Amino acid sequence: MSNDRRVAAAHPIAMTAVRTAMAAAALGAAALFAAGEARAQITCARTLTADVVAFDQPLMYNRLGAANINGMMYALKRDVVFNNRGNPDDSDNLKPLTQVARTDLAGNVELRPDKRPRPLVLRIARGDCLQVTLTNLLTPQANPNKTPRPNDTPPFNVIIDEQVADRHVGFHVNGMQLVNGIADDSSFVGKNANSLAGADGSGSTQSRTQVYTLYGEKEGVFLVTSYGSTVGADANHGNSDNGLFGQVIVEPTGARIYRSLALEEEMRLATTGRTASGHPIIDYEATYPNQQPWIAEGKAGLPILNTIQGNAIVHAELEAMVLGPNADGTFPPSTYPLESKGYRNPTVPNRLEPFRDFAQVWHDEAAATQAFPGFYNDPVFGYVLAGVKDAFMINFGSGGIGSEIIANRLGVGPMHDCLTCAYEEFFLTSFTVGDPAVLVDVPANVGLETLAPGQAPDPAFVGPKANYALYPADPSNVHHSYIGDFVKFRNTHIGKEQHVFHLHNHQWLYNPNDDNSNYLDAQGLGPGVGYTYEINFGGSGNRNKSAGDAIFHCHFYPHFAQGMWYHWRNYDVLEEGTLLQASVGGVTVEGKAGTFHATRWALKDGTPAAGARALPDGEVIAGIPIVGIVPLPGKGMAPIPAKVTVKANPLTTPSGRPVGSLAQIDRADMLGPDGIAGTADDKNPGYPFWVAGIEDIVGQRPPTPVLDMLDRTKATQLASSGNPLWAGIVPDQADGHDGGLPRSALQGYAAGGATEANVVSARDFTKIVAK
Ligand SMILES: [Cu+2]
Numbered sequence: 001m002s003n004d005r006r007v008a009a010a011h012p013i014a015m016t017a018v019r020t021a022m023a024a025a026a027l028g029a030a031a032l033f034a035a036g037e038a039r040a041q042i043t044c045a046r047t048l049t050a051d052v053v054a055f056d057q058p059l060m061y062n063r064l065g066a067a068n069i070n071g072m073m074y075a076l077k078r079d080v081v082f083n084n085r086g087n088p089d090d091s092d093n094l095k096p097l098t099q100v101a102r103t104d105l106a107g108n109v110e111l112r113p114d115k116r117p118r119p120l121v122l123r124i125a126r127g128d129c130l131q132v133t134l135t136n137l138l139t140p141q142a143n144p145n146k147t148p149r150p151n152d153t154p155p156f157n158v159i160i161d162e163q164v165a166d167r168h169v170g171f172h173v174n175g176m177q178l179v180n181g182i183a184d185d186s187s188f189v190g191k192n193a194n195s196l197a198g199a200d201g202s203g204s205t206q207s208r209t210q211v212y213t214l215y216g217e218k219e220g221v222f223l224v225t226s227y228g229s230t231v232g233a234d235a236n237h238g239n240s241d242n243g244l245f246g247q248v249i250v251e252p253t254g255a256r257i258y259r260s261l262a263l264e265e266e267m268r269l270a271t272t273g274r275t276a277s278g279h280p281i282i283d284y285e286a287t288y289p290n291q292q293p294w295i296a297e298g299k300a301g302l303p304i305l306n307t308i309q310g311n312a313i314v315h316a317e318l319e320a321m322v323l324g325p326n327a328d329g330t331f332p333p334s335t336y337p338l339e340s341k342g343y344r345n346p347t348v349p350n351r352l353e354p355f356r357d358f359a360q361v362w363h364d365e366a367a368a369t370q371a372f373p374g375f376y377n378d379p380v381f382g383y384v385l386a387g388v389k390d391a392f393m394i395n396f397g398s399g400g401i402g403s404e405i406i407a408n409r410l411g412v413g414p415m416h417d418c419l420t421c422a423y424e425e426f427f428l429t430s431f432t433v434g435d436p437a438v439l440v441d442v443p444a445n446v447g448l449e450t451l452a453p454g455q456a457p458d459p460a461f462v463g464p465k466a467n468y469a470l471y472p473a474d475p476s477n478v479h480h481s482y483i484g485d486f487v488k489f490r491n492t493h494i495g496k497e498q499h500v501f502h503l504h505n506h507q508w509l510y511n512p513n514d515d516n517s518n519y520l521d522a523q524g525l526g527p528g529v530g531y532t533y534e535i536n537f538g539g540s541g542n543r544n545k546s547a548g549d550a551i552f553h554c555h556f557y558p559h560f561a562q563g564m565w566y567h568w569r570n571y572d573v574l575e576e577g578t579l580l581q582a583s584v585g586g587v588t589v590e591g592k593a594g595t596f597h598a599t600r601w602a603l604k605d606g607t608p609a610a611g612a613r614a615l616p617d618g619e620v621i622a623g624i625p626i627v628g629i630v631p632l633p634g635k636g637m638a639p640i641p642a643k644v645t646v647k648a649n650p651l652t653t654p655s656g657r658p659v660g661s662l663a664q665i666d667r668a669d670m671l672g673p674d675g676i677a678g679t680a681d682d683k684n685p686g687y688p689f690w691v692a693g694i695e696d697i698v699g700q701r702p703p704t705p706v707l708d709m710l711d712r713t714k715a716t717q718l719a720s721s722g723n724p725l726w727a728g729i730v731p732d733q734a735d736g737h738d739g740g741l742p743r744s745a746l747q748g749y750a751a752g753g754a755t756e757a758n759v760v761s762a763r764d765f766t767k768i769v770a771k
Contacts, residue, residue, distance in 0.1 A: 414432070639684060
């Protein structure tokens with residue numbers, strides 16, 4: 001923590017102050033290097049390499065359609081493919097950059113189709129050096145995507161041109177030590193030589209490839225930013241506004257870093273057998289098969305779970321499993337100051353166990369087009385909606401409330417059939433709106449981009465549209481862990497404003513090496529900071545080992561309502577991932593059960609196989625895939641769940657399409673082999689499948705303890721109002737005497753529900769349920 005605070009202090013808020021501080025630091029360092037004296041001796045335990053490219057990449061922020069067609073990002077070169085924008089028939093199209101030798105890369109590349117765009121997160125161990133080879137593959141001119149790209153999946157139908165004209169790119173890491181000299185700083189300040197990367201054809205004389213070497217002196221998280229263009233764009237963020245940022249995380253000494261999440265196929269490839277209980281025996285060092293389609297995807301021979309091959313970083317993801325150097329995955333007591341003295345902090349009882357590592361880059365005032373620009377660009381509605389648009393984000397994902405309410409009123413998206421969704425009461429529940437920042441093949445706003453307030457929408461574009469979720473390996477703004485997993489959060493903030501990270505149901509100590517330290521669940525985040533939080537009381541599920549979603553969000557309400565939130569899902573059963581349709585009937589692999597996808601990049605499509613365990617959804621009939629969560633080694637595995645499948649909702653829209661999907665829980669399987677309820681072999685369907693109503697009303701508001709929220713006076717008024725809707729209310733049961741049970745739930749429009757008032761005006765969004 002002390003390290004983190006120092007990082008924060010070195011990077012003040014205002015951009016002018018940052019530049020001043022940087023210039024001062026750079027001058028000091030330059031003088032130090034020139035004199036060749038008193039320079040800290042750096043010995044790299046290892047030098048890990050990362051081959052990184054920067055490129056233009058359209059970014060979709062959620063399933064309603066908030067997007068930035070002129071987004072920009074960093075990625076590992078192996079995760080980027082060639083795609084000749086001028087020639088859709090080029091035989092090199094969609095080949096990984098590691099397999100093409102072209103000179104026309106700039107502007108003709110994109111992220112591999114089966115990987116979701118996210119901020120780049122590189123992880124090393126304390127004592128390691130990180131050598132980043134950065135190649136600038138931006139188009140020579142800013143804002144290359146001047147026309148919509150409706151043939152992409154998802155389509156990008158709305159233009160935004162927020163890129164800065166300057167095409168230089170850097171890879172500046174706040175707070176890490178420069179190894180070879182000031183050129184490792186990746187900046188252009190003061191009298192130092194320019195160490196940014198220039199773009200081909202942009203007129204820059206800088207080489208488009210630059211190498212930066214940094215030293216991981218202390219554990220912590222460090223913001224990566226491009227100092228190629230620090231001003232311009234929305235809120236004057238420079239190209240940080242368009243997505244050009246990331247993190248370097250320095251893990252404890254000796255850490256071994258693995259993927260925490262994997263697709264069902266990948267889990268199966270890494271499974272070498274089963275225990276008597278049916279649990280998988282996992283080879284953490286398994287590699288992708290040396291056959292098609294993995295050859296064509298550039299994956300053959302790469303480790304499936306290990307993020308490092310030789311000294312090269314080959315996986316860069318938001319979540320990781322971090323193992324200690326001991327054979328069972330634990331860390332030695334020398335890892336932390338308190339443990340090294342033979343003490344243990346009672347609030348961090350499993351600190352020496354392997355842990356899950358969650359990365360969050362918070363970014364504000366992001367360059368974004370709104371899902372319903374006709375509303376947001378209206379001179380009056382624009383003011384009404386300014387505080388609820390999609391603008392404040394985490395990891396390129398947003399869940400702003402404004403477009404969710406409009407989508408409900410227009411009858412599109414996962415909330416299309418929700419009768420009782422009125423205002424903010426529904427926007428934080430996955431039960432109604434799906435998980436935050438799920439992306440789908442057809443966003444809810446398609447065909448409605450120019451719809452103005454008061455206009456009747458074209459009926460062809462009303463109702464559910466999405467057929468499947470994209471990127472099943474990283475489906476939503478949800479982090480994942482099993483109850484009892486030790487977890488560390490790594491937060492950085494790029495942007496200009498202040499935020500308050502607030503986490504529900506879990507806490508951390510201000511200083512985990514001191515048990516007199518403050519116990520916290522909220523922390524201010526200023527621009528440039530990096531904070532690590534070691535979750536108390538065993539981590540996932542906290543002291544009570546409670547399963548379910550722990551939301552975290554910015555505690556400034558307008559930021560929260562503008563999309564800055566996320567879930568931490570705490571699982572009570574083993575999740576090996578949803579079997580995908582793409583895997584069915586595909587190729588076989590010697591020694592492995594089942595079949596695997598046959599077509600290159602087919603794992604972009606998150607359609608679950610028929611009968612597979614998946615999440616129900618208010619819109620997608622096939623359901624939303626669950627990602628596989630790799631068990632932490634050395635810990636007891638979560639129990640195997642009772643069988644759950646997804647079924648089409650029997651209710652249909654006027655066009656005859658099911659309104660979405662529902663869960664179907666196998667009651668017989670829940671009873672276990674003995675067929676008797678209440679015995680030791682009973683099986684839990686697992687969160688969220690024990691949530692009431694999940695088999696009946698997904699897409700509506702979840703069941704509510706209605707009598708618990710109603711006082712006797714109001715209940716009496718309603719019962720005597722003459723409205724048949726309230727005829728059955730018993731005022732004596734109000735005031736919470738029944739503890740919230742039984743619960744009530746209402747079905748939606750497709751079941752015959754109707755509204756008495758459903759107003760969409762600049763002054764009034766009244767909704768009154770009639771029946
Ligand atoms: Cu905030």
